[in-house]
Amino acid sequence: MTHNPISQKTFTRDDIDWVWVDLDDTIWDFKNNSWDALAMVYHEAGLDKAFNDVDSWRNIYLENNHRLWALYNSGAITKEFLMMERFRVILVNAGYSDTDARKLSPKLSDIYLDRLAAMSRLVPGALQLLNHLRDKDYHIGIISNGFYEVQYRKMQSSNITHYFETIVLSDDIGVNKPDVRIFNHAVAKAQTTSNRSIIIGDNPTTDIIGAINAGWNAICFNHNGCNESPTPTQAIEITHLDEALALLQ
Numbered sequence: 001m002t003h004n005p006i007s008q009k010t011f012t013r014d015d016i017d018w019v020w021v022d023l024d025d026t027i028w029d030f031k032n033n034s035w036d037a038l039a040m041v042y043h044e045a046g047l048d049k050a051f052n053d054v055d056s057w058r059n060i061y062l063e064n065n066h067r068l069w070a071l072y073n074s075g076a077i078t079k080e081f082l083m084m085e086r087f088r089v090i091l092v093n094a095g096y097s098d099t100d101a102r103k104l105s106p107k108l109s110d111i112y113l114d115r116l117a118a119m120s121r122l123v124p125g126a127l128q129l130l131n132h133l134r135d136k137d138y139h140i141g142i143i144s145n146g147f148y149e150v151q152y153r154k155m156q157s158s159n160i161t162h163y164f165e166t167i168v169l170s171d172d173i174g175v176n177k178p179d180v181r182i183f184n185h186a187v188a189k190a191q192t193t194s195n196r197s198i199i200i201g202d203n204p205t206t207d208i209i210g211a212i213n214a215g216w217n218a219i220c221f222n223h224n225g226c227n228e229s230p231t232p233t234q235a236i237e238i239t240h241l242d243e244a245l246a247l248l249q
């Protein structure tokens with residue numbers, strides 16, 4: 001069931017100058033790319049000694065990582081803590097001593113981020129959307145909470161860097177979505193205004209609430225209706241990126 005009170009609204013180039021897209025799981029297929037990178041970590045680091053099988057490793061990692069990202073997005077923990085802790089906790093739970101877990105975690109983190117950033121899969125419809133926006137002469141920007149070590153490489157690996165005129169990473173300015181300061185920073189950097197900006201993002205609580213609070217227009221990309229949180233009523237909801245083409249004419 002979708003919640004879509006303003007689904008009929010469309011925008012044109014007369015209304016909007018800048019279309020800002022979230023990167024992970026809006027354009028770049030983080031979910032599937034990460035799933036594959038985690039298997040590489042498992043095999044390269046010999047984690048079969050500690051975990052039953054590769055899927056059990058991946059699911060344990062994902063649950064812990066999800067919990068830590070919610071804390072990171074809210075500013076409760078640092079990036080450095082997250083990067084260590086998402087591996088350390090599950091290694092300790094799998095029987096490693098804390099000392100060994102602390103030694104191994106940075107190595108796993110390096111392997112994971114390196115393999116992840118080399119992946120190139122995009123979300124279905126992403127290239128069509130980017131081409132459409134470029135053909136319609138919209139300016140396109142990235143606004144992402146991802147780490148600078150990997151976000152640029154992900155875009156290079158998937159050959160999409162050239163679409164983006166401006167890239168705003170939370171890592172570069174020290175605050176995460178949904179903090180309105182990152183949205184205000186993006187608008188200032190692009191020399192535009194909040195009401196002439198629109199975000200397309202898959203996370204209602206970071207991308208969408210943040211953008212709305214900053215006075216932006218918002219399209220919430222609810223993949224297959226699977227979002228954990230409801231789409232805010234001020235946003236337009238889509239379940240496939242194809243739908244964004246008709247909304248941005």
Ligand SMILES: [Mg+2]
Nearest residue numbers: 022024025202
């Ligand atoms: Mg995302």
